[in-house]
Amino acid sequence: MDRHLLPEEFDLVVDADAGVDAGFGVAPLRAHVRACAECAAELEEARLVAAELDAMPRLAPGPRFADRVMQDVQVFEPWHVALGDFARGLVPASPAVRAAAAGGLLAGAAVLTVAMVWLAARADALAFTGEAALARFRAGFWAAAGDLAAALFGDAVRTADGALVAGAGAVFVLTLVAAMLALRAAGAAGREAATVAARGE
Amino acid sequence: MPPPPSALDLANLPDADVVRLAQDGREAAFRELVRRYERPVFSLVYRMVRDREAAEDLAQDSFIKVLNHIDKYSPEFKFSSWLFKIANNVAIDHLRRKRLDTVSMDGAPNAVSESDVAASRLEIAAVQETALEELEARELGGAIEQAVARLRPMYRQCIMLRHVEGRSYEEIAATLDLPLGTVKTYIHRARHELRRALEHLRA
Numbered sequence: 502m503d504r505h506l507l508p509e510e511f512d513l514v515v516d517a518d519a520g521v522d523a524g525f526g527v528a529p530l531r532a533h534v535r536a537c538a539e540c541a542a543e544l545e546e547a548r549l550v551a552a553e554l555d556a557m558p559r560l561a562p563g564p565r566f567a568d569r570v571m572q573d574v575q576v577f578e579p580w581h582v583a584l585g586d587f588a589r590g591l592v593p594a595s596p597a598v599r600a601a602a603a604g605g606l607l608a609g610a611a612v613l614t615v616a617m618v619w620l621a622a623r624a625d626a627l628a629f630t631g632e633a634a635l636a637r638f639r640a641g642f643w644a645a646a647g648d649l650a651a652a653l654f655g656d657a658v659r660t661a662d663g664a665l666v667a668g669a670g671a672v673f674v675l676t677l678v679a680a681m682l683a684l685r686a687a688g689a690a691g692r693e694a695a696t697v698a699a700r701g702e
Numbered sequence: 703m704p705p706p707p708s709a710l711d712l713a714n715l716p717d718a719d720v721v722r723l724a725q726d727g728r729e730a731a732f733r734e735l736v737r738r739y740e741r742p743v744f745s746l747v748y749r750m751v752r753d754r755e756a757a758e759d760l761a762q763d764s765f766i767k768v769l770n771h772i773d774k775y776s777p778e779f780k781f782s783s784w785l786f787k788i789a790n791n792v793a794i795d796h797l798r799r800k801r802l803d804t805v806s807m808d809g810a811p812n813a814v815s816e817s818d819v820a821a822s823r824l825e826i827a828a829v830q831e832t833a834l835e836e837l838e839a840r841e842l843g844g845a846i847e848q849a850v851a852r853l854r855p856m857y858r859q860c861i862m863l864r865h866v867e868g869r870s871y872e873e874i875a876a877t878l879d880l881p882l883g884t885v886k887t888y889i890h891r892a893r894h895e896l897r898r899a900l901e902h903l904r905a
Contacts, residue, residue, distance in 0.1 A: 508890070508894055509890050512889070512890050512893060515893075521870070521871070546897055546901075547893065547897060550846075550893060550896050550897050550900060551865070551893070553844075553846040553900075554846065554850075554861060554864075554865035554866070554893075554896070555865050555866075557846065557847065557850070557862075557865065557866050558745075559741040559742055559744075559745045559866065560741065560744055560745045560748050560749075561740070561741055561744065562740055562741075562744040562757075562758050562761060563758060566736070566740050566744070566758065566761070566762065567733060567736045567737060567740060569762055570736050570740075570762050570765045570766060570769070571729070571732065571733060571736070573762075573766045573770075574732055574765075574766060574769045574770055575770055576727055576728075576729045576732060577727050577773075578726070578727030579726065579727060582726045582727055583727075
């Protein structure tokens, strides 16, 4: 190379010193620097500046910096993570207790499985028992409803026509709904009046 | 399902894993990210704004912005590049707001938009330094720090990322949203200005 290094070529050499891949172009530059005192001096200057820059320290913020940051950071735990944590919290820490708990769980699961198989094998008995329970529940419900109606409207209700009772019930429910709506409207009007009065002040 | 790692384990994990734990809502992972990057981010911002109190506030804002949007982090980028990008933007915005207090000279030759010109203007601090500024100047130390402080903000960012944080040119380009050639030019010009600024000390 029969010329001095260009300013950016000094940077190429400095970067190559620092391990930056500068391609094949650096070898002739270095060869020239070895033979040229002027370029060698300038390269030395560039290296010194780079070394001083590299030696610039990282500065530390105040000791409470992390706490101040965390005060304004919203840590949100997704539900699946919370569920995993909850499940992990249920697992005992001691291996012996863990083994005992696992044994208990296995025994419980085995008993439940046997019970389910037993019930499935007797599906007809299960259906009969279910129907009987449902009929008993239904009878109890209607008896309670009849008692309530008799308490509210007198014993005549027990002997009244079914359609008449249904009509009376519907009127009762409608009246109840109308009263609730009226109360709600009155409340809203009261709040509106209070707001207007406050603005007027 | 593996148990959450302790703070000791977190210190040995790569950034991507710590970020994943933070996305799972682990507070210790958030704290680990702050611990890892509080010095680099604060150093970068402090050297940009040259005011300790403002630098702490701006570094804090940067962390809060990043950590509150950790769910939006895309693992194909380096976490640190994302964090530095936010910190740079926060610092540049601060300098723009403060511009009235400074005298601006020409913008960077490669600046293409008005905002680039504004961000790359040479800022000369008021001649009379306050006692606080004097203290800060002492803290920031030697001639190299003073010379870096006189660089244009964009040059300063590039030099800091290259030399203090050891980032590659490509990473700096990605962090600052600049073309690779522009980053190389900025760093070359910054080094040239620094050599000139320090010449008198070596004479």
